[in-house]
Amino acid sequence: MKVIASYNLKGGVGKTTAAVNLAYLSARQGRRTLLWDLDPQGAATYLFRVKPRVKGGSPKLVGGSRPMLDAIKATDFEHLDLLPADFTYRHMDIDLNERPKPQRTLRRLLSPLSAEFDVVMLDTPPSLSLVSENVLRASDLVLVPLIPTVLSVRTFEQLATFTRELKGRKPKLRGYFSMLDRRRKLHQEILAELPQENRQVSSIAIPSASAVEQMTVRREPLVAFSAKSPAAQAFGQLWDEAVRLLDLPEATPSSN
Amino acid sequence: MPLHVSFDPPILTLDASDTESSTTPAAAAQDLLRAALAPRFAVDVERSRVEVLTHLDTVDGRLHQAGIDLAHLPRRRRLVAIVAGVQTDQQVTGVRWPALATDLPAGAVIDLVRKPAWIRALIPYASTEADTTTFAVRNSDGKIVVRIHWTAAFLTQPASVRIAARVGIEALRGYRSEADQVRAALLETTSLVPSVESWFDTVRTLPALRPKVAERFGMQPDQAADFAVADALLGYLAELDATVDGIIADIDTEYLHDFRVAVRRTRTVLKLLGDVLPPGLAGRTAPEFRWLGDVTTPTRDLDVYLLELDDLAATVTHPDDLSAFGAYVRERRASAQRELAKALKSKRYTDLVESWRAALAEVIAHPSHAEQTASDLAVERLHKVFAKCQKRSRKITADSHSELVHDLRKACKEMRYLMEVFKPLCDKRAYKNVIADFKELQDLLGEFQDGEVQAAALRQFAHEMVQAGKVDANAILAMGELSGKFEARQRAARETLTEHHENYLGRKAAAHVDRLVRK
Numbered sequence A: 001m002k003v004i005a006s007y008n009l010k011g012g013v014g015k016t017t018a019a020v021n022l023a024y025l026s027a028r029q030g031r032r033t034l035l036w037d038l039d040p041q042g043a044a045t046y047l048f049r050v051k052p053r054v055k056g057g058s059p060k061l062v063g064g065s066r067p068m069l070d071a072i073k074a075t076d077f078e079h080l081d082l083l084p085a086d087f088t089y090r091h092m093d094i095d096l097n098e099r100p101k102p103q104r105t106l107r108r109l110l111s112p113l114s115a116e117f118d119v120v121m122l123d124t125p126p127s128l129s130l131v132s133e134n135v136l137r138a139s140d141l142v143l144v145p146l147i148p149t150v151l152s153v154r155t156f157e158q159l160a161t162f163t164r165e166l167k168g169r170k171p172k173l174r175g176y177f178s179m180l181d182r183r184r185k186l187h188q189e190i191l192a193e194l195p196q197e198n199r200q201v202s203s204i205a206i207p208s209a210s211a212v213e214q215m216t217v218r219r220e221p222l223v224a225f226s227a228k229s230p231a232a233q234a235f236g237q238l239w240d241e242a243v244r245l246l247d248l249p250e251a252t253p254s255s256n
Numbered sequence B: 001m002p003l004h005v006s007f008d009p010p011i012l013t014l015d016a017s018d019t020e021s022s023t024t025p026a027a028a029a030q031d032l033l034r035a036a037l038a039p040r041f042a043v044d045v046e047r048s049r050v051e052v053l054t055h056l057d058t059v060d061g062r063l064h065q066a067g068i069d070l071a072h073l074p075r076r077r078r079l080v081a082i083v084a085g086v087q088t089d090q091q092v093t094g095v096r097w098p099a100l101a102t103d104l105p106a107g108a109v110i111d112l113v114r115k116p117a118w119i120r121a122l123i124p125y126a127s128t129e130a131d132t133t134t135f136a137v138r139n140s141d142g143k144i145v146v147r148i149h150w151t152a153a154f155l156t157q158p159a160s161v162r163i164a165a166r167v168g169i170e171a172l173r174g175y176r177s178e179a180d181q182v183r184a185a186l187l188e189t190t191s192l193v194p195s196v197e198s199w200f201d202t203v204r205t206l207p208a209l210r211p212k213v214a215e216r217f218g219m220q221p222d223q224a225a226d227f228a229v230a231d232a233l234l235g236y237l238a239e240l241d242a243t244v245d246g247i248i249a250d251i252d253t254e255y256l257h258d259f260r261v262a263v264r265r266t267r268t269v270l271k272l273l274g275d276v277l278p279p280g281l282a283g284r285t286a287p288e289f290r291w292l293g294d295v296t297t298p299t300r301d302l303d304v305y306l307l308e309l310d311d312l313a314a315t316v317t318h319p320d321d322l323s324a325f326g327a328y329v330r331e332r333r334a335s336a337q338r339e340l341a342k343a344l345k346s347k348r349y350t351d352l353v354e355s356w357r358a359a360l361a362e363v364i365a366h367p368s369h370a371e372q373t374a375s376d377l378a379v380e381r382l383h384k385v386f387a388k389c390q391k392r393s394r395k396i397t398a399d400s401h402s403e404l405v406h407d408l409r410k411a412c413k414e415m416r417y418l419m420e421v422f423k424p425l426c427d428k429r430a431y432k433n434v435i436a437d438f439k440e441l442q443d444l445l446g447e448f449q450d451g452e453v454q455a456a457a458l459r460q461f462a463h464e465m466v467q468a469g470k471v472d473a474n475a476i477l478a479m480g481e482l483s484g485k486f487e488a489r490q491r492a493a494r495e496t497l498t499e500h501h502e503n504y505l506g507r508k509a510a511a512h513v514d515r516l517v518r519k
């Protein structure tokens, strides 16, 4: 089982959009996939039409008295399950803090799922908190959407430093461009230069597109309803890259 | 990756008559589901697929007895076995049914069925076509919470029949209570009824799959003696009818075995009870059945060799030395089988069977032994043959000629067959006792006979192979080693035999025979 996080400490940069589409692609290739919506706002949960509610909430889940498997819901798509968001996730930091070795709790909670899932995707809330640290420590790969601005490039470098300085296990870190607008000169420049300068930044870019916004209207992954759109294709490339980075074993495509 | 060919017991099944009126079952099903589940749930077709299944088992249902359901999905080139609800799959290409499990490529499914199928071929007993429409059941958020798999199915072989539709409810993870609600709503408002029957059991119990058995009356104590005998003989004839095509097509070796048992039973009845039939009938018919026995012997003998060869090979010092022998026997067997098939397709055979059928029907229509009943006949003949066994047994000493042992063996066999004929009239306990006495004795006599026959046959084969220039010295040596083992078996059997006469055929056994049939 491999754990992938869609992470950026900023909001509105495309984390949820990526988590939902990449999880969908993983499942479509036949991998048993779980998407955990860690953001109390529940955007990913909403996109799969699931009620944003976990019985007992974060205290029970993080406290270990409610098994993760009991809280999981099937999505409408084969091999893709969802652990929904819950409003109590707002206080997950506090619940984590009460556990022994609070920074490694998430990783411990996930380990019993390895019999059931090949891939776990974490959609994360925008913050730099104990939850984020748990996410970084639990993940094998952290995908970071970058809007091509000077500021976001700086924050990525800060994150890279932070990850490098983690003690023990470190995830792979991979930045990619999100909401790229090719008509804007600055976007073009950053897209051309940054991957050259920073080996942790991919040259894959998810274009800004109105089709992506349609996801919230249709409540489906973009790749499910518009597989040919440039943004969907870009998510395909990003997923292929993730498969390579994680060295995931071959999977058999789903029959339907 | 599973194929999602699900044979799970459905939660509900629907009687076929309910959907028969509709020409578009999927549309009718959707209407029914929508009406039952609105307004709480919305129902839409998600997908549909057609599955073609060839249902397989041995002709005597060995897989079913072992709790295995087996099907070939030719379109998907897959074999599927279900044991205790667990599905196993194996890829297969280019198989033709019937086939012996031992001739099919090893794999998860074949490995499962090899042992229970034994030496019997896997034969299609039915073909079905299952047309499954999957409906998505959504809640008010438009989320799929349950899937309903509606299968309209048809039996396509051995007859074209519509099979009752099956409805399976799939609960999605985390939506168990919605599945229960759907189930309750369907039970309440539609004619669907719960069922735990598997798809295979549904097919197996279709009236179209019931074997057509010849009409028989079964033996009753006060039937006229000739009526009872003719009825029993008709039963053996039905056995010939049931196996002859399998022998000609060379499906597996058991068809011939069963055929020969029926022939032998017929011959024994003709010999021991034939006098109650119309004058001349038994005398005219016996030679024809003798011919049937003779014409089937070469193939059967060679079959037995081949079936035993692997076990035999394991007992000699250099098993590989027997491979030339095996090839030789296989060649001989193939040509014997061709001869046999020719005989069974001949006019002589069809004439025999048809005139025999007509003659027996005539006896049944006009029985003439009003004064002698079936039980009279049973008492008289069982005692007579038992006395014969005792007499022959007494003659045998440790060094008497093997002919005498064979005579005893024949008499014992007659007794066994006679008991089988009269079994419906027999007291159950007494029957069990006598059979137990005889079974052991016959096993012993069988050992003796096999030892002798096999040793002699091996000599014969060795000579033939040398003459045909087909063999080297090692093969002959290995065969000699085998032959020695057979002779030793024969000696051991005779020794046990002389020691235990009284046990098998003594006073206690006689008392059991007295209690077999009451007048």
Ligand SMILES: Nc1ncnc2c1ncn2[C@@H]1O[C@H](COP(=O)(O)OP(=O)(O)O)[C@@H](O)[C@H]1O
Residues within 6 Å of the ligand: A010, A011, A012, A013, A014, A015, A016, A017, A018, A043, A178, A179, A180, A206, A207, A208, A209, A210, A212, A213, A214, A215, A216, A231
């Ligand atoms: N490539 C894109 N093109 C256009 N709109 C996008 C794109 N990616 C995300 N969006 C939109 O931006 C908003 C924020 O995206 P989201 O994935 O929810 O970000 P985050 O999870 O980082 O907060 C959403 O309304 C989403 O539809």
Ligand SMILES: [Mg+2]
Residues within 6 Å of the ligand: A015, A016, A017, A039, A043, A124
């Ligand atoms: Mg988000």
